Amino acid sequence: MSIIPQLERDLLEAASRRLSSSDDGPAESSRSHPGVRGRARRLRLPVLAFGGLLASTAIALAASGVILSGAPVRPGGSPNPIVGEGVPTPGASRLLPLRVPDPEGGPPWGMRIVSTTRGEVCVQIGRIQHAQLGELGIDGVFHDDGRFHPMSADVLPETSRIGTSLSNNDATESVSCHLAGQAVAGEHLGVGRSAGGANGHVQSIARRELRNLAYGLLGPAAVSVSYHDGNTPHTALVLAPIGAYLIVQRAAPAEQVASGQEGLGTEGDLPPSPPLTAITYRIDGKLCRRGPVEPPGTAAHLTGECPQPHFSTGQLVRTRDLHRPVHVRLQISRHVVTGAEVRFIAPFAVTGARENYTIDIPTAPCHGSLGEGFVGSRLDRNVAAGALVTSRLAYPFENACGRRSVTIEVRYSTEPGAAPVLVGRTAVREPVGARPGPPMRQVTPGPHGP
Amino acid sequence: MMVCDMCGEPTLIAARSDPEAFASFYRLFERRVLGFFMRATRRADLAADLTAETFARAIESVESYDPARGRADQWLFGIARNVLGSSYREGRVQCTARARLGLPRLVLDDHVSETIARLTEGEEQATVALARLPREQQHAIHARVLEDRDYAEIAGELLCSEAVVRQRVSRGLRTLRARLAGEQ
Numbered sequence: 009m010s011i012i013p014q015l016e017r018d019l020l021e022a023a024s025r026r027l028s029s030s031d032d033g034p035a036e037s038s039r040s041h042p043g044v045r046g047r048a049r050r051l052r053l054p055v056l057a058f059g060g061l062l063a064s065t066a067i068a069l070a071a072s073g074v075i076l077s078g079a080p081v082r083p084g085g086s087p088n089p090i091v092g093e094g095v096p097t098p099g100a101s102r103l104l105p106l107r108v109p110d111p112e113g114g115p116p117w118g119m120r121i122v123s124t125t126r127g128e129v130c131v132q133i134g135r136i137q138h139a140q141l142g143e144l145g146i147d148g149v150f151h152d153d154g155r156f157h158p159m160s161a162d163v164l165p166e167t168s169r170i171g172t173s174l175s176n177n178d179a180t181e182s183v184s185c186h187l188a189g190q191a192v193a194g195e196h197l198g199v200g201r202s203a204g205g206a207n208g209h210v211q212s213i214a215r216r217e218l219r220n221l222a223y224g225l226l227g228p229a230a231v232s233v234s235y236h237d238g239n240t241p242h243t244a245l246v247l248a249p250i251g252a253y254l255i256v257q258r259a260a261p262a263e264q265v266a267s268g269q270e271g272l273g274t275e276g277d278l279p280p281s282p283p284l285t286a287i288t289y290r291i292d293g294k295l296c297r298r299g300p301v302e303p304p305g306t307a308a309h310l311t312g313e314c315p316q317p318h319f320s321t322g323q324l325v326r327t328r329d330l331h332r333p334v335h336v337r338l339q340i341s342r343h344v345v346t347g348a349e350v351r352f353i354a355p356f357a358v359t360g361a362r363e364n365y366t367i368d369i370p371t372a373p374c375h376g377s378l379g380e381g382f383v384g385s386r387l388d389r390n391v392a393a394g395a396l397v398t399s400r401l402a403y404p405f406e407n408a409c410g411r412r413s414v415t416i417e418v419r420y421s422t423e424p425g426a427a428p429v430l431v432g433r434t435a436v437r438e439p440v441g442a443r444p445g446p447p448m449r450q451v452t453p454g455p456h457g458p
Numbered sequence: 459m460m461v462c463d464m465c466g467e468p469t470l471i472a473a474r475s476d477p478e479a480f481a482s483f484y485r486l487f488e489r490r491v492l493g494f495f496m497r498a499t500r501r502a503d504l505a506a507d508l509t510a511e512t513f514a515r516a517i518e519s520v521e522s523y524d525p526a527r528g529r530a531d532q533w534l535f536g537i538a539r540n541v542l543g544s545s546y547r548e549g550r551v552q553c554t555a556r557a558r559l560g561l562p563r564l565v566l567d568d569h570v571s572e573t574i575a576r577l578t579e580g581e582e583q584a585t586v587a588l589a590r591l592p593r594e595q596q597h598a599i600h601a602r603v604l605e606d607r608d609y610a611e612i613a614g615e616l617l618c619s620e621a622v623v624r625q626r627v628s629r630g631l632r633t634l635r636a637r638l639a640g641e642q
Contacts, residue, residue: 010485011492011573014565015510019484022559023477023517197522236527260524269519269536272543281536282527300532368550 087164090390093185093361094126101161103141106247108256110135110201110219115144115156117203117256119223122164123188126390127360130185131192133221133254134159134203143204147213150204157204184223184270187362191251191278193224193287194270198259218259222283226251227275231295234286241285251275255283276314289314330355332432334418339400343441348401352418355431357393364388365397365431368417369404405438413437465529473520480520484513487531491538493577498542502574506564507551512538514555587637595630602627 010016087095100123107116118136123129134141137156145153164183186192198218222235230251234243237257246253271281279298280287286297296314332355339347350367358364365387391397404414415435421428466486472479491512495505515537523533545552566574588596594616601612602623609620616623 010488012488012506012509012564012566012570015506015513016481016484016488018510018561019513019517020477020481022514022561023473023480026517026559027475027477239526269540271536271540279539281540282524282533285528300528300536366550 088389089125092126092388093128093130093164094124096130096162096164097123097125098162103136103139103161104247104250104252106252106254107136108254110256111258112201117221117254119252119254120159120161121225121250121252122161124164124185124361127188127362128185129188129190129225130164130183131194131223131225132159132164132183133196133199133223144202146202147200147217149200149202186270186272190272191225191227191230191275192270192272193222193226193278193281193284195220195222195281195283215259215261220255220257220259220283222253222255222257224251224253224284226253226278226287226289229276229289229291231288231290233280233284234288234297235283236285243288257283291315328427329430330432332418334416334432334434336404336416336434336436338404338436338439340439345403345405345438348404348416348436350399350401350416350418352397352431354391354393354395354397354420356420356429358387358389358391360390361388363420363422365391366419366421366428367399367401368419369401369414370417404436412440465531466534467525467530470520470523470530470533471525474523480517483516483530487534489577490531491534492574494535494538495542496574496578502571503566504551505574506566506570507553508538508541508545510561510564511552511554511556512541514559514561515541517559518555584634584638587634590637591630591633595626595633598623598626599630599634603631 089095101120103118103120106119108118109116115135115137117133118141120132120134120141121129122132132141135144135156136142137158140156140158142156142158143149145151145155145157150157184192184194184196197220198215199221200213201217201219224233224246226233226246228249228251230246232243232245233253233255234241235255236242244253244255269281271278273279276289276291277298278287280300282300284300286299288295288297290296291314296312298314332352335351337349337351338345339349354365356363367385367387385399385401387397387399401416404416405412413435415433417433418431419428420431466483469479469483469486473483488509491509492505495508496502499505499508512534516534519537523530527533528536541552588599591599597616598612601615602609609623612623613620
């Protein structure tokens with residue numbers, strides 16, 4: 009008997025739905041449209057067969073040092089210096105002297121640190137030729153032209169910042185951004201060996217031709233990282249003084265492709281996450297090792313274990329309320345509520361990714377529910393203090409539990425760790441006679457129904 | 459390759475193709491994950507939501523779990539740590555995986571909330587008292603009492619005899635009982 013039987017049932021149904029959908033195709037993206045799946049696969053086959061030939065050729069040429077250069081990689085999306093991650097700060101990008109061989113040979117893998125205009129640091133991973141970071145025209149990338157495509161230092165391809173949704177689910181996940189000053193240890197699983205965006209092809213590529221990339225910036229206290237390659241343990245020194253490391257391995261059979269995770273923390277405190285098994289730090293002049301986060305009550309059997317870091321708690325609940333006015337105007341078209349426009353005067357400036365305004369709709373108590381969190385949006389752009397901020401929300405009554413009014417809150421937060429400030433809140437009522445607009449998210453009913 | 463039965467590995471591996479196995483995996487770790495989040499947030503509702511998000515992410519990535527790269531419980535708590543970290547950063551409980559999977563909103567009644575809140579009752583005292591024990595006694599108690607492992611296995615790992623492990627556990631527990639009783 010579980011403590012939360014509802015959650016157990018929900019997870020069972022979600023696992024059933026996921027399994028039944030994955031039975032349709034071994035590695036198709038869950039975002040693929042079911043109706044076009046078969047056609048897309050048929051169209052890809054000849055391209056992939058041709059690509060495989062070119063891939064072998066490109067890698068063989070590269071092994072002999074003769075690989076032609078192609079068109080440079082272009083930035084993804086529409087980069088804006090004051091929105092999202094921002095754009096690379098001119099002259100602030102650095103190709104690290106890390107060179108990691110690929111299991112099949114060819115240009116080695118390398119890593120670049122890109123500082124952005126919004127105070128983020130992006131770790132960009134690619135193949136290296138002639139001291140340039142780039143992508144290979146193989147596996148569906150750059151029309152399988154077999155060339156090396158350099159990535160200029162002022163280009164930031166589509167990023168996979170943790171916490172944001174990706175516009176697609178393919179191999180473009182070889183970039184990740186975090187706030188400057190944070191230690192990071194992450195991995196990208198099932199990335200194309202081209203190091204570039206495979207535009208969905210990666211889902212159809214054999215696992216052994218995909219790569220798992222483990223990377224990190226652990227800070228000046230880090231000395232080495234330990235990991236397993238198959239059953240063989242390895243320890244590698246990190247690149248001082250930033251504590252950088254990069255590990256490239258073949259993807260394992262049956263491994264999920266184009267996924268990843270990232271652990272963030274303070275320098276010297278960050279524990280290892282897979283595939284790392286331990287990180288050796290030098291703290292107060294002494295070498296010590298930090299193992300993975302153990303389940304509560306479990307002993308970490310590491311010798312020379314580092315002292316436990318101090319984690320602060322309770323930051324989720326402390327909030328200061330400024331009681332500033334917040335204005336909401338419902339957007340209604342032909343009696344259908346299509347969204348809401350929220351306006352407020354920013355009491356504080358947002359000058360980078362460290363600060364942000366969020367517009368939240370707290371979940372209403374529903375049949376005894378204590379809340380799922382919030383629905384809402386993040387501003388993710390720079391704002392001057394005193395500026396009028398206008399932001400649009402989708403249909404705001406989705407989680408109103410049948411009530412016709414919701415509260416909309418504007419919060420300001422500085423990251424990481426500081427308690428958010430409640431700028432103001434206002435209640436908004438759904439007009440009588442109005443019909444709900446499209447839901448903010450699609451819920452696909454499974455065999456048991458959601 | 460060694461498979462760690464107590465760490466949920468067989469269950470998690472089975473969960474790749476059997477939803478019921480995932481439900482078993484949930485039951486196996488529910489209490490510990492809820493306790494982990496209770497300890498971090500001290501709120502039953504947040505602990506429940508963070509737990510839901512953790513297991514939702516586990517469903518999404520169960521296919522990528524590789525026993526060669528770590529135990530199932532370490533894998534799960536790695537996800538839990540990420541969920542907690544990103545929730546702190548965002549200032550809100552993460553719910554992206556739940557949304558993708560279409561999980562409905564959690565409904566907690568008072569009984570469930572109280573049960574969750576009680577998971578960490580008295581734990582601080584015991585943790586502090588445990589940390590004050592000699593290191594070899596801490597290891598022995600962790601392995602025997604909290605991990606429920608055999609004396610022979612612990613002895614092999616600590617390179618000592620079973621009798622020594624039994625003695626360390628016994629002495630450690632006696633000291634703990636005495637200290638906790640003295641503090642009440």
